[in-house]
Amino acid sequence: MTTTPPVTLDDVHDAAARLKGVAHRTPVLRSRTLDALVGAEVHLKCENFQRVGAFKFRGAYNAISRLSADQLAKGIAAYSSGNHAQAVALAARELGSSAVILMPEDVPRSKADAVAGYGAEIVTYDRYTGDREAIGAALAAERGLALVPPYEHPHVIAGQGTAALELIEEVGDLDALLVPVGGGGLIAGCATAAKGLRPGIRVVGVEPEAGDDTKRSLEAGRRVEIPIPRTIADGQAAGIPGELTFSINRRLVDEITLVTDDDIRAAMRLAFERLKIVIEPSGASALAALLAGRVQPVPPRVGVVISGGNIGAQRFAELYAG
Amino acid sequence: MTTTPPVTLDDVHDAAARLKGVAHRTPVLRSRTLDALVGAEVHLKCENFQRVGAFKFRGAYNAISRLSADQLAKGIAAYSSGNHAQAVALAARELGSSAVILMPEDVPRSKADAVAGYGAEIVTYDRYTGDREAIGAALAAERGLALVPPYEHPHVIAGQGTAALELIEEVGDLDALLVPVGGGGLIAGCATAAKGLRPGIRVVGVEPEAGDDTKRSLEAGRRVEIPIPRTIADGQAAGIPGELTFSINRRLVDEITLVTDDDIRAAMRLAFERLKIVIEPSGASALAALLAGRVQPVPPRVGVVISGGNIGAQRFAELYAG
Numbered sequence: 001m002t003t004t005p006p007v008t009l010d011d012v013h014d015a016a017a018r019l020k021g022v023a024h025r026t027p028v029l030r031s032r033t034l035d036a037l038v039g040a041e042v043h044l045k046c047e048n049f050q051r052v053g054a055f056k057f058r059g060a061y062n063a064i065s066r067l068s069a070d071q072l073a074k075g076i077a078a079y080s081s082g083n084h085a086q087a088v089a090l091a092a093r094e095l096g097s098s099a100v101i102l103m104p105e106d107v108p109r110s111k112a113d114a115v116a117g118y119g120a121e122i123v124t125y126d127r128y129t130g131d132r133e134a135i136g137a138a139l140a141a142e143r144g145l146a147l148v149p150p151y152e153h154p155h156v157i158a159g160q161g162t163a164a165l166e167l168i169e170e171v172g173d174l175d176a177l178l179v180p181v182g183g184g185g186l187i188a189g190c191a192t193a194a195k196g197l198r199p200g201i202r203v204v205g206v207e208p209e210a211g212d213d214t215k216r217s218l219e220a221g222r223r224v225e226i227p228i229p230r231t232i233a234d235g236q237a238a239g240i241p242g243e244l245t246f247s248i249n250r251r252l253v254d255e256i257t258l259v260t261d262d263d264i265r266a267a268m269r270l271a272f273e274r275l276k277i278v279i280e281p282s283g284a285s286a287l288a289a290l291l292a293g294r295v296q297p298v299p300p301r302v303g304v305v306i307s308g309g310n311i312g313a314q315r316f317a318e319l320y321a322g
Numbered sequence: 323m324t325t326t327p328p329v330t331l332d333d334v335h336d337a338a339a340r341l342k343g344v345a346h347r348t349p350v351l352r353s354r355t356l357d358a359l360v361g362a363e364v365h366l367k368c369e370n371f372q373r374v375g376a377f378k379f380r381g382a383y384n385a386i387s388r389l390s391a392d393q394l395a396k397g398i399a400a401y402s403s404g405n406h407a408q409a410v411a412l413a414a415r416e417l418g419s420s421a422v423i424l425m426p427e428d429v430p431r432s433k434a435d436a437v438a439g440y441g442a443e444i445v446t447y448d449r450y451t452g453d454r455e456a457i458g459a460a461l462a463a464e465r466g467l468a469l470v471p472p473y474e475h476p477h478v479i480a481g482q483g484t485a486a487l488e489l490i491e492e493v494g495d496l497d498a499l500l501v502p503v504g505g506g507g508l509i510a511g512c513a514t515a516a517k518g519l520r521p522g523i524r525v526v527g528v529e530p531e532a533g534d535d536t537k538r539s540l541e542a543g544r545r546v547e548i549p550i551p552r553t554i555a556d557g558q559a560a561g562i563p564g565e566l567t568f569s570i571n572r573r574l575v576d577e578i579t580l581v582t583d584d585d586i587r588a589a590m591r592l593a594f595e596r597l598k599i600v601i602e603p604s605g606a607s608a609l610a611a612l613l614a615g616r617v618q619p620v621p622p623r624v625g626v627v628i629s630g631g632n633i634g635a636q637r638f639a640e641l642y643a644g
């Protein structure tokens with residue numbers, strides 16, 4: 001007897017139908033230089049060119065699009081200082097709803113501006129004294145808002161999986177798929193799509209060395225919590241895998257490999273100088289693993305998810321100054 | 323009685339046939355953010371994604387492909403410390419020839435490495451005491467090499483024009499085409515293609531404020547020399563228009579507009595942060611003119627040539643530090 005998994009390939013196909021004409025079908029880039037460096041045929045699925053600059057729009061839109069008209073009229077809530085905030089703000093607007101985003105008081109102005117630019121209301125809290133989950137839940141309850149979590153939701157996960165679906169539809173068979181891992185929603189969705197379409201594909205997750213909670217958890221066979229990691233890959237600074245994402249990833253992810261901040265910087269630099277594209281640190285980790293030789297044996301034909309490109313010019317300058 | 327122009331639309335079509343399958347047909351990018359900022363429908367022809375990272379490959383390959391088998395066996399020469407050097411090196415290799423590139427002794431290591439990486443021989447000279455044109459001519463004569471100039475050549479100009487040809491073939495009617503101007507080869511070719519296909523199109527050249535030799539020359543009706551300009555747009559630091567390019571541009575270019583280094587920095591930043599693409603300073607000048615409101619009235623449907631993306635991460639960091 002088998003139980004139905006919480007997210008299936010059909011769910012990903014459903015999400016793809018909803019996202020059609022709304023999310024970008026992002027380009028798959030190739031580079032002779034990159035292939036020669038890695039010794040493989042590399043296909044980069046470029047979610048840095050997705051709306052809001054990251055894959056997060058896929059999941060947020062898919063989840064919000066399934067809410068009732070009544071709920072859409074009441075509005076949406078999310079807590080995030082990163083790409084999920086912008087994704088929820090834009091998806092809510094696109095669906096004729098409204099969003100309230102809970103952000104720390106000291107969020108960079110550019111991030112708050114981006115969210116406000118999509119028409120969302122921002123509520124701030126003190127990140128040192130406030131518990132964002134409690135504040136978010138209270139806010140949602142008080143105003144009747146639907147809370148859209150960044151990864152712990154089947155519709156969010158199915159939405160993220162459309163990135164892998166598009167990639168495999170476009171390029172066909174791949175020996176392996178490399179995906180950055182933060183809370184685990186992107187890889188859970190991508191693994192669902194990839195293994196559903198090509199059961200033999202090797203799915204490799206990539207975490208920053210300092211943020212190896214999913215690697216440890218998979219090894220331990222249970223969710224392991226680590227101290228909040230210090231890494232330039234801020235989108236991957238999770239301390240513990242999600243319950244739902246872990247239940248999927250322990251079944252579908254073949255291995256997790258780790259990268260250092262220097263590996264990430266080198267990958268971002270290669271992307272900048274040779275591919276002429278901008279990748280944020282978290283978004284570059286899967287590419288970094290491949291370039292640093294941390295995926296062995298090297299898969300002859302490999303897909304790499306570039307998960308986002310939201311980094312300011314000044315922050316980028318800090319990473320390469322001197 | 324009319325005389326045949328030195329470069330015609332047919333020449334550009336010929337060049338396109340030679341470049342097919344060799345040069346990249348570069349993407350034309352759109353951005354809602356950009357359109358909203360400018361108040362126009364903007365189509366970016368992205369030569370930063372061209373081989374060697376700049377439009378220069380088009381002209382170099384077209385010119386070298388027309389040399390005799392005997393000449394290809396003897397080899398090619400060029401003097402350049404910039405994108406033309408890489409373009410000639412790669413085009414020569416692709417055509418089974420060899421290249422000797424004359425570069426100043428103090429050329430950045432990364433640029434010399436790129437040229438050497440394409441299999442070219444590098445000969446250095448002292449930029450303070452040596453006359454590169456004389457040294458280049460002597461070298462070419464001595465070894466029987468064919469000198470491929472960066473812009474003063476009909477085949478080079480026709481090759482560069484294929485960028486505009488592709489753009490207009492892809493997007494159809496445009497009210498205006500904005501093109502960066504250095505020595506004038508890119509705009510001469512692009513204007514030939516654009517006016518040939520769409521006689522009513524407005525062709526606008528963009529120079530850095532400090533390097534306004536083509537603007538002054540068009541106003542004076544003759545080639546005007548200015549001191550070597552100081553600008554971050556090193557690919558546009560020409561002191562006088564070419565004879566051939568000026569003869570074409572005075573006939574086909576409707577106006578020249580100027581941008582400051584700050585305009586260029588702002589355009590590069592927008593491209594980086596919102597479009598997630600890397601543009602070198604010279605490559606961003608046409609976009610900078612549009613963003614800074616220096617093209618008036620704003621053309622409702624406008625093509626912008628992004629001419630190149632070769633800038634190191636560290637140099638970029640210098641431009642945005644602090």
